[in-house]
Amino acid sequence: MPVNLSGIPTDRVTEDAIERKLYSRDLAPVPAIMVKPFFHTLPDAIIRPGSAEQVAEVMRQATRARIPITPRAAASTSYYNTVPVRGGWVLDVNDLRDGIELDIAQQTVRVLPATTWFELDDALQQRGFAVKSYPSSAVSATVGGWVSMQGHGLGSLKYGGVGEQLVSLQVALPSGELCTVTRESDPPLDWFVAAEGTLGVITQVKLTVRPRPAAESHHLFAFDDLNTLGQNVASLSRTEPRPFTVFFADSGYLRLLARAGFHIPLDLPQSHFPISAKGLLLVSFQGEPSEVSRGKDSLVRVAGRELPSELALEEWSLRLYHLRTKRAGPSLLAAEVWLPLDKLQNYLKSVKNLAEHHRLLIGTYGLAVTPNMALVMSLYPTDERHTIEYLAAIGFTKRLHDLAARCGGRPYGVGLWNSAYLPRLFSRTRLDELKRRKARLDPLGIMNPGKLYHASFPLWPITFGLGASVLGAAHIMLAHREERP
Amino acid sequence: MSDTAFFKGLMDEALICAYCGYCRSVCPTYAGVGWESCSPRGRIQLTRLLLEGTPLTAEQMARLYQCTMCGHCTQVCSTRIDLREFWLAARTQTVERNLSPQGLNVAKENVVKTGNVYAYQNDERAGWAEYMDDAPADLYQRGQAEVVYFVGCSSSFSPRVQRIAESFVRLMTAADVNFTILGKAEVCCGFPLKVAGMQDQVAALIERNLERVRATGATTIVFTCPACRMMWREEYACHLTDVRLLHSTELLAELMVAQRLSLKDVKQVVTYHDPCDLARNGGVYDAPRQVLAAIPGLQLVEVHERRERGLCCGGGGDLEMVDPTLTQRVAARTTSKLAATGAQAIVTACPQCVRTLTRGAVQSAPDVQVLDLVELCARALEA
Numbered sequence: 094m095p096v097n098l099s100g101i102p103t104d105r106v107t108e109d110a111i112e113r114k115l116y117s118r119d120l121a122p123v124p125a126i127m128v129k130p131f132f133h134t135l136p137d138a139i140i141r142p143g144s145a146e147q148v149a150e151v152m153r154q155a156t157r158a159r160i161p162i163t164p165r166a167a168a169s170t171s172y173y174n175t176v177p178v179r180g181g182w183v184l185d186v187n188d189l190r191d192g193i194e195l196d197i198a199q200q201t202v203r204v205l206p207a208t209t210w211f212e213l214d215d216a217l218q219q220r221g222f223a224v225k226s227y228p229s230s231a232v233s234a235t236v237g238g239w240v241s242m243q244g245h246g247l248g249s250l251k252y253g254g255v256g257e258q259l260v261s262l263q264v265a266l267p268s269g270e271l272c273t274v275t276r277e278s279d280p281p282l283d284w285f286v287a288a289e290g291t292l293g294v295i296t297q298v299k300l301t302v303r304p305r306p307a308a309e310s311h312h313l314f315a316f317d318d319l320n321t322l323g324q325n326v327a328s329l330s331r332t333e334p335r336p337f338t339v340f341f342a343d344s345g346y347l348r349l350l351a352r353a354g355f356h357i358p359l360d361l362p363q364s365h366f367p368i369s370a371k372g373l374l375l376v377s378f379q380g381e382p383s384e385v386s387r388g389k390d391s392l393v394r395v396a397g398r399e400l401p402s403e404l405a406l407e408e409w410s411l412r413l414y415h416l417r418t419k420r421a422g423p424s425l426l427a428a429e430v431w432l433p434l435d436k437l438q439n440y441l442k443s444v445k446n447l448a449e450h451h452r453l454l455i456g457t458y459g460l461a462v463t464p465n466m467a468l469v470m471s472l473y474p475t476d477e478r479h480t481i482e483y484l485a486a487i488g489f490t491k492r493l494h495d496l497a498a499r500c501g502g503r504p505y506g507v508g509l510w511n512s513a514y515l516p517r518l519f520s521r522t523r524l525d526e527l528k529r530r531k532a533r534l535d536p537l538g539i540m541n542p543g544k545l546y547h548a549s550f551p552l553w554p555i556t557f558g559l560g561a562s563v564l565g566a567a568h569i570m571l572a573h574r575e576e577r578p
Numbered sequence: 579m580s581d582t583a584f585f586k587g588l589m590d591e592a593l594i595c596a597y598c599g600y601c602r603s604v605c606p607t608y609a610g611v612g613w614e615s616c617s618p619r620g621r622i623q624l625t626r627l628l629l630e631g632t633p634l635t636a637e638q639m640a641r642l643y644q645c646t647m648c649g650h651c652t653q654v655c656s657t658r659i660d661l662r663e664f665w666l667a668a669r670t671q672t673v674e675r676n677l678s679p680q681g682l683n684v685a686k687e688n689v690v691k692t693g694n695v696y697a698y699q700n701d702e703r704a705g706w707a708e709y710m711d712d713a714p715a716d717l718y719q720r721g722q723a724e725v726v727y728f729v730g731c732s733s734s735f736s737p738r739v740q741r742i743a744e745s746f747v748r749l750m751t752a753a754d755v756n757f758t759i760l761g762k763a764e765v766c767c768g769f770p771l772k773v774a775g776m777q778d779q780v781a782a783l784i785e786r787n788l789e790r791v792r793a794t795g796a797t798t799i800v801f802t803c804p805a806c807r808m809m810w811r812e813e814y815a816c817h818l819t820d821v822r823l824l825h826s827t828e829l830l831a832e833l834m835v836a837q838r839l840s841l842k843d844v845k846q847v848v849t850y851h852d853p854c855d856l857a858r859n860g861g862v863y864d865a866p867r868q869v870l871a872a873i874p875g876l877q878l879v880e881v882h883e884r885r886e887r888g889l890c891c892g893g894g895g896d897l898e899m900v901d902p903t904l905t906q907r908v909a910a911r912t913t914s915k916l917a918a919t920g921a922q923a924i925v926t927a928c929p930q931c932v933r934t935l936t937r938g939a940v941q942s943a944p945d946v947q948v949l950d951l952v953e954l955c956a957r958a959l960e961a
Contacts (some may be wrong), residue, residue: 107613111638115614115623120597141612167599188612209603219882232654233599354584416596416656420584423593477593 096138096182100150105141112139116183121171121426123510124480127487131551132178132509132543136163141185145263145271145296148186152294153269155182161542162267164290166207166235170242171427172508174289178543186237189296195220201260203299206237211413222302225252229460231413237295242506243287243431245462247412251335251379254462255300256286263297267535271296284530289507290541292534306379309337310389313405314374314397315359319343319445321396322372323438329376329395330434330461334388337379339461340412343441344369345448346456349472353420358404368449372441375408415458415470424477426486428493429470432459432502437467440500444471447496451569455493468505469497482571488564491557512548513557583652583660588667591659592626595619601651601661606890607644607897610907615641618651618661625668628675639677642668644904647773647895648854653886662859665895669775681899682774690779693765693786695899696735703729704761706740707747718747723758725750725829726796728787728810730803731766732929738936739929742802745956746826752959753838755829757800763790769809773896780813788817798822800829802952804856804928805894811860825856826952827866827927834872841958843875848954849921850878851912851935852888853928866927866951873958879919889915891926893934909938917943927951 096106107113117134128134137160142148155162161181168175177183192205193216200222204213210231214224226248228234239246240262244255252258261275262282274282285292316322326341347357348365361369374397378388392399411417419425432440441457448455459469471493475486494504494514503518504511515524528546531538543549551557585591601618602608608617615624621642628634645665652661672678685695693700707717718727727750733743743759750757765787768780791799799821801807810823824832833839850870856862863885870878883889892898892908913935916924924935924946936948 109615109638111624111627111634112613112615114627115620118597118623122597139613167602168597169599185612185614211603215882230598230600230656232656233603355582414656416598417658419596419657420594423590425596 096140098140098151098154101140101142101147105143105147106138108138113137116165116185117176119168119171119173119176122424122477123487124477124484126480127484131549133180134173134176134178135180136177136183137180139183139185141188143188145189145265148184148189148294148296149265149269149271151182151184152265152267155539156267156269156537159537159539161539162294163541164294166238167209167233169230169233169238170506170508172506172510174242174506174508174544176509178509178549181539184294186294192297195222195302200302200304201299202302203297204236206295206298207235209233209235210239217302218305221305223305224248225258225301225303226255229413229415236298240286240295240298241288241290245468247338247460249462250330250339250460250464251337252303256283258300259286260299260301262295262299264293265296266293267537267539280530280534284534289545291531291545292540308382308385309377309379310385311375311377311402311405311409312389312392313358313400313408314376314395315400316372316374316397318370319372319441320438322374323441325374325395325397326437326461326467327434329374331464332391334378334380334384334391336388337377340375340408340458342373342458343445343456344371345445345454346418346458346472347371347373348454349418349421349456349474352454352474353418355417358400358408365454366449366452368445370445373408375405377409418456418472422474422476424475424483425472426475426490427470427472428490428497429468429505430494430497430502431505432467432469432497432500434461434465434467436500436502437469440469440497440502443496443500444493447492451572453569453572469502482568485564485568485571488561489568491561492565507545509544510552512544513552513554515548516554583655583658585660585663588625588664588671589629591664592622592629594657595622595659596657598656600654600656604650604654606646606648606650606892606908606912607904609911610904611644616644618645621645621668622664625664625671628671634677636677636679639672640679640900642672643679643682643896643900645895646854646890646892646897646908647859648890649858650890653858666773666775669773670777671775673775678775679900682776682896685770685896685899686774686776686779689766689771689783694731694735695766695770696731698735700765701762703734703764704759706734706743707759710744712748717761718757718759719761720758721793722795723756724796725755725757725798725800726791726794727757727759728767728799728801728806729759729764730801730806730929732933733802734764736929736933739932739950742929742932742950742952745950745952746802748956749830749839749952749959753833755833758794758796760790767806767809768813769805770896770899772809772813784814784817788814796821798824798829800824800826802826802929802950804853804860805930808855808860825860825862825865825927827856827869828862830952830955831865831868834869839955839959841873841955844873844954844958845875846923847877847879847921848923848925849881849916849919850884851881851891851916851924851926851931852884853926853931854888854890854894856927857888858886869951869955870925873955879921881916881919883915891931891934891938893930898934905934906937906941909934910942913938913946913948914942917946921946923947923949923954925949925951925954
């Protein structure tokens with residue numbers, strides 16, 4: 094049935110079959126056999142509103158017709174957060190971009206949600222300011238998108254997650270109401286942080302910014318064992334002055350880079366096995382010159398070997414380009430986990446042991462994002478052209494999540510695919526609270542349905558656990574067939 | 579990120595594409611269209627569907643041609659795909675399947691029949707010189723010379739940018755450069771066909787141009803058109819030994835250093851627009867700025883988006899032949915940003931940029947003048 098939306102120009106709506114197909118995926122391609130029998134990922138239409146008012150109008154009409162809405166900006170996550178699973182309309186908000194209004198006195202900025210973090214920071218830097226934190230996908234990740242996720246990345250160690258920087262949000266609710274939410278409002282803005290587009294559509298963001306740092310300094314250290322690396326990441330993350338960011342990577346990550354054809358800053362043995370326990374740590378300070386200077390002084394306590402400053406600068410310049418490891422694929426799968434820093438070395442060693450035992454190539458890198466927590470990504474190459482092997486590789490992700498869980502970690506982000514881990518992600522009380530919010534703001538359940546609050550078959554913990562275990566084992570068996578690295 | 583970029587083949591790179599959207603954030607035509615299929619990552623997926631045998635229409639594949647080949651996507655690609663190579667190979671596949679836009683077939687026929695994309699009689703190639711008051715009797719066609727000025731189709735035939743050719747020969751004459759043009763013996767360099775995916779039509783053009791250039795004994799070939807320069811560097815250079823291929827700005831910079839040009843005051847505030855095929859795709863950033871700095875009295879106000887991050891005029895990659903409305907949209911946006919510097923004039927170094935930005939300025943910055951650097955220098959010669 095043709096979509097006919099009053100108040101929305103017809104050139105902002107499409108039902109073209111190819112266009113809809115392009116909107117039914119995100120970063121990670123998933124085989125049709127895992128998707129088609131269970132989920133309706135092909136949207137019925139794509140709508141590109143040109144203003145907040147048009148967003149609200151679409152919401153009003155979707156509610157009236159009980160049509161699912163999936164908000165989408167950069168679609169730079171990999172859990173189907175922005176892919177419909179029950180058809181309906183995809184709301185492509187990318188035209189809500191720029192509109193940057195800096196309040197110098199208050200050190201705040203108002204910005205439209207599809208502005209990327211790179212664009213916002215670039216605009217602020219020209220006026221003597223900077224964002225406080227940004228994701229490692231800042232070139233494409235949008236301000237509204239990161240607020241909708243958990244919003245931790247570079248700079249979070251020093252300035253906190255993006256949720257802590259928010260002053261207010263303008264949100265289009267399923268009712269069609271366009272409202273401004275603050276910490277004191279009802280509902281409060283906290284409800285929309287990490288809600289993954291399930292409560293409404295963010296149409297404007299106001300957040301605090303910082304003066305453009307007058308100085309910065311980057312230092313790269315090499316470690317010969319993962320214990321010392323993990324301990325140093327943890328201790329540096331609690332040091333004062335607080336680093337802007339602390340990045341770490343193991344030898345598997347470096348091996349992936351080398352296999353992808355890139356220069357790496359450490360010499361590794363010819364063979365990946367036995368897996369080297371070497372690792373890298375990049376620490377960056379930003380701020381006033383005296384603060385940065387004190388930061389540099391604090392590095393005398395770092396137990397690693399400091400590498401030349403040009404290597405540190407190169408590593409810093411590549412901070413938004415970890416995906417270049419995908420050239421080692423052509424496909425790359427990953428488990429992204431939120432992990433206590435005190436257990437980081439345990440996790441790194443567990444991954445190394447798993448990889449070594451089964452002769453797999455797994456690379457791990459991450460960021461300390463609070464004095465106590467790290468955001469860690471474990472990647473492994475595969476090839477989506479071989480469906481059975483690829484399916485098995487997808488199942489293997491659970492093995493990594495299980496290792497993280499044993500170290501007190503949990504998946505980062507939910508969407509569709511991580512809903513299988515709901516018991517690990519939320520306590521029952523917390524989940525009940527989230528469901529209450531959902532019931533109040535979206536009683537008809539049109540906003541991004543099938544995500545976050547419950548797992549749909551086959552992602553029920555029991556079916557998923559069983560299936561993923563079998564597939565994960567198959568991945569290990571299939572991986573034995575070749576000398577991967 | 580680094581300059582390294584890879585191209586292992588269409589399907590390999592389509593698989594490697596992470597769908598991260600970095601390319602989308604900088605794509606000038608995506609900004610003008612807005613649908614995912616017009617983003618570079620969308621075009622990669624379309625190409626993959628094409629290679630996998632999905633039935634696609636010429637209308638759907640037209641998205642592949644809604645691209646100016648500006649190279650910004652390659653610059654930011656998180657998986658370091660050489661996307662310019664990708665687009666060229668993808669367009670070739672589209673042509674092979676008869677799915678390329680009709681306008682490009684017309685352009686191909688024009689070039690094959692007449693030797694230029696404008697479908698003029700190629701005898702009129704040096705027509706611009708005939709209208710110059712100060713042109714010598716030989717109309718700059720001297721047979722033997724140290725330098726060949728390869729004028730290119732646009733500056734030969736397009737009225738708005740014939741002034742570029744006029745200005746450049748005046749400058750070379752003033753600097754006592756021993757040069758010649760090829761006149762009617764010059765044919766299209768082949769760039770428009772190459773970027774259309776019609777590479778098989780290019781060899782004959784290369785052979786004709788090479789033959790004429792060799793006959794001059796020249797050791798330098800100079801271009802006012804960055805696309806011609808790039809075409810010669812990519813497709814002709816392997817057939818030449820000890821011949822320098824320079825853009826006009828590079829030659830002018832050399833002449834300035836050698837103090838062979840005496841320029842007078844130009845009291846004007848200008849901004850400089852980096853042509854994609856000269857700068858991001860061609861690696862020439864400094865020469866035009868050195869020339870600008872050598873013009874007394876001139877004030878340069880740079881736009882924030884410059885050099886590697888330079889804005890696209892909208893006229894590259896054959897887009898103007900396929901979707902002139904989109905070219906105009908991109909041009910107006912770029913002109914608006916350039917004009918926001920407060921400059922009285924936008925100076926660039928490419929006839930196609932001059933053409934498109936001039937039209938863009940009519941829409942978004944009517945008080946701002948658009949001119950090529952050689953035009954500005956020629957004015958400084960006369961000032």
